[in-house]
Amino acid sequence: MPEVFTLAQTPITSHSFSADRSQIAVSLNSNDAQILTRQGTEWVSTVTLAEHDKLITSIDWAPNSNRIVTCSQDRNAYVWQEQPDAETGKLVWKPTLVLLRINRAATYVRWSPKEDKFAVASGARAIAICSFDPENNWWVSKLLKKPIRSTVLSVDWHPNNVLLAAGSADMKARVFSAYIKEVDERPSPTVWGSKLPFNTVCGEYTSPAGGWVHAVGFSPSGDVLAFASHDSSINIVYPGGPVIHNIRMPSLPLVSLVWTSEDTIVAAGHDCRPLVFSGSEAGWQEAGTLDDATAPKSESRSAFGGGSSVGRLKTGAFATFRDADSRGQTSSSSTTSDTLLTIHQNTITNVRAYDYSGSNVSRVSTSGVDGMLVIWDVDAVSALTARVGGAHLR
Amino acid sequence: MDTAFRKIDIDIYDEDVLQESELYEADPRDPAEVLEDAKQRAGHVRSLLAKNDIPGALTIILDNAPYGPNIDDAKIITLQTLLTILNTTKSADIPGVIKALSMDTQDTLMKYLYKGMAMPGWGDISGSVLLGWHEKLTEVAGVGCIVRTMTDRRIV
Numbered sequence: 001m002p003e004v005f006t007l008a009q010t011p012i013t014s015h016s017f018s019a020d021r022s023q024i025a026v027s028l029n030s031n032d033a034q035i036l037t038r039q040g041t042e043w044v045s046t047v048t049l050a051e052h053d054k055l056i057t058s059i060d061w062a063p064n065s066n067r068i069v070t071c072s073q074d075r076n077a078y079v080w081q082e083q084p085d086a087e088t089g090k091l092v093w094k095p096t097l098v099l100l101r102i103n104r105a106a107t108y109v110r111w112s113p114k115e116d117k118f119a120v121a122s123g124a125r126a127i128a129i130c131s132f133d134p135e136n137n138w139w140v141s142k143l144l145k146k147p148i149r150s151t152v153l154s155v156d157w158h159p160n161n162v163l164l165a166a167g168s169a170d171m172k173a174r175v176f177s178a179y180i181k182e183v184d185e186r187p188s189p190t191v192w193g194s195k196l197p198f199n200t201v202c203g204e205y206t207s208p209a210g211g212w213v214h215a216v217g218f219s220p221s222g223d224v225l226a227f228a229s230h231d232s233s234i235n236i237v238y239p240g241g242p243v244i245h246n247i248r249m250p251s252l253p254l255v256s257l258v259w260t261s262e263d264t265i266v267a268a269g270h271d272c273r274p275l276v277f278s279g280s281e282a283g284w285q286e287a288g289t290l291d292d293a294t295a296p297k298s299e300s301r302s303a304f305g306g307g308s309s310v311g312r313l314k315t316g317a318f319a320t321f322r323d324a325d326s327r328g329q330t331s332s333s334s335t336t337s338d339t340l341l342t343i344h345q346n347t348i349t350n351v352r353a354y355d356y357s358g359s360n361v362s363r364v365s366t367s368g369v370d371g372m373l374v375i376w377d378v379d380a381v382s383a384l385t386a387r388v389g390g391a392h393l394r
Numbered sequence: 395m396d397t398a399f400r401k402i403d404i405d406i407y408d409e410d411v412l413q414e415s416e417l418y419e420a421d422p423r424d425p426a427e428v429l430e431d432a433k434q435r436a437g438h439v440r441s442l443l444a445k446n447d448i449p450g451a452l453t454i455i456l457d458n459a460p461y462g463p464n465i466d467d468a469k470i471i472t473l474q475t476l477l478t479i480l481n482t483t484k485s486a487d488i489p490g491v492i493k494a495l496s497m498d499t500q501d502t503l504m505k506y507l508y509k510g511m512a513m514p515g516w517g518d519i520s521g522s523v524l525l526g527w528h529e530k531l532t533e534v535a536g537v538g539c540i541v542r543t544m545t546d547r548r549i550v
Contacts (some may be wrong), residue, residue, distance in 0.1 A: 149412050171547075209501065210418055211545035231545045232538035246496055249537020275414055 002290070002380075004158050004343055007036065007043055008371040013056060013368040014333045015350055019063035025049070026367070027056035028385035029220065031071050035093070043373070050094045050324035053077050058108045061113040068093070070107035071120050072110060077130070079118075079139060098139040100128045108154050114161045116183050121152035127166055129198075140145050144176050144199050154256075158222040162187040162196060165225055167213030173235070175203040191223050191239050203239055208246055214255040214269070219262050219326050220359060226265050226277075234277060236284050245284040256351040260361035260378045266290065268348035268366055272340055276381045290364075292382040298373075346370035410498040418462075419548040425465045432460060436475040443482060449494035451479050456495075456502040465467040469550060473517075476506050480523055488530045500535045504543045505550045507531065 013027040021215045024043065032050045034044035054074035061068045069076040085092045086198045100106060101343035104123030111118045120128040120141070120150040125148045128141035150170035157164055164178040179187065192202040203225070207213075211230030218225055225237040236245045252270035259265050264287070268274040273291035277284055339345065346369035354375055355363035367373045405411045435454050442451040455475050460468040471530060492500065500507065510524045531539065 147417060170412060209542040209546040210548070211542075228547075230541070232541045248501075248538060248542070250538045252537060253541060 002343060003375040004374045005043055006371060007373050010371055011369040012371055014059040014368040016059045016061040018061055025059050025061050025068050027059055031055060032381060033059055047093055049093055052108050053269050057106060060110050065115045069109050069118050071109040073105035075100060075102055077106055077109060077120050098130050100141050101125055102128060110155055110157060112157045112161050113159055117180060119155045119164055121155050123151040125150060127152050127155060131180050131183045153212060156217045158218050160190060160222060163192055165216040165218055167216040167227050169212045171206050171210045173205045173213045173216050174201060176201060205237050207233050207235050214256045217257050217259050219259045221262055226257055228257050228267055243281060245285055247286060255349055258351045258353055258364055266351055266364050268351050272344045272346045273342040274351060274366055274376060288381040288383045290376040290380055303340055306384040332356060343374055344368050344370055344372055347368060402469060420464050421502055428460050428465045429468040432471040436471055439475050448483050448491045454501045459550050461550050466527050477518055480527055483520060485526055488527060492531050492534045501539055501542050504531055504539045508543055509550060
């Protein structure tokens, strides 16, 4: 059974757990980030990270160095570090400003695997690769610019700490070299290339029907790239050929994905439930969903499923307008409920690895526009055959 | 509130503006070649319709359909031929026909349904026929098919 927490009545823009999973950093659609601490089945706000003066767009908590990086529409990023306060000696989170040198909003941030660099995607057609300059005691950035033609929506690091995948609103998913001479050792050759000076473009891929690339992700080995785009499809790229497997879905687009093993991906988005894809270089397919909509879980869910076989179109807003049209009803007093059959009640915007067993991810966490945080067991895949899901037309 | 500023074309002040043509791969064929191809397909479709092979006719006309700029004639011939197929199909046959199509063809069909609905009164477009096909196509291919119609810049 998934663990479900309602953190807020507002959207959760981004979430990231601490290494021991006892704390979570979230931004609740505001200029501040909150650190929540788990107390039993509740998450209690313990710290507010207030420094940004526009909406925070992304948060990442580095597990080993215990540093939090936040980025925002105010075009800045801050690295937060827990340090003893000069007067009281208590541990407090202190921000350090990062010089991003971008003239549009920062959209997405991720620490590199070694946590000595992080990448900030932005609306300025650039990705800032930031590394620490010990001489001046601040974070400096170097910009990946070419050949990005529009806003970068997501990034993901290759396990070798050098390659970076980026998904962009110019309909392309790219693999770049983010090699920083002062920080990185010379990387050994990978399937993506062997000579890798900064800003080398190792690959550029697009989905057949185009669409903004919302999410990118390297497989655990780093040899395979997956990206989800707004044409309701997910693409898995093997760079050798290159062989690209495109899976078109009958449902709404995915906006976030995470690899759970070398042959499995969990992805979620506007369809409000996490889907599981599995395969190998020979082929990929949709394996099912983690959200078993047929299981009776709560009163509201079973109350809704009943007679409606066509899903969401006959409920919620649709029913409101239909009743207003045909019966002159304006209040929401009708019998139809606007609760979806899925656990998440709105778009899922983040999927992240939560727990590992060996090298594979055993649980993932999702958060979304409905203010909920859900932790799912990756093995609990149920088939999509019973498509009574609230988010489906059929 | 003054909203005139919203109408200002800010792109003309941007030297590095993103062009429509950068968003998709152009059709490598020459416009004349595309037009010739469209005419040939229209003939092929007529013979298939005579044999009552609706899925075959749809596949012929929708496979590799003309897209992009400067080929308006080919697009019109294709639309016209497609409308003939849609209008002659009995509504009871539609679900079976759609299930026989490939996913690519289903996506292209959806593009044409929206194109047709955007041109009311043109040629022999019938709104009720298009809506009938739209309903059945959505049942088979899902809302994902509509999403692809909206995102794909290879406009038919």
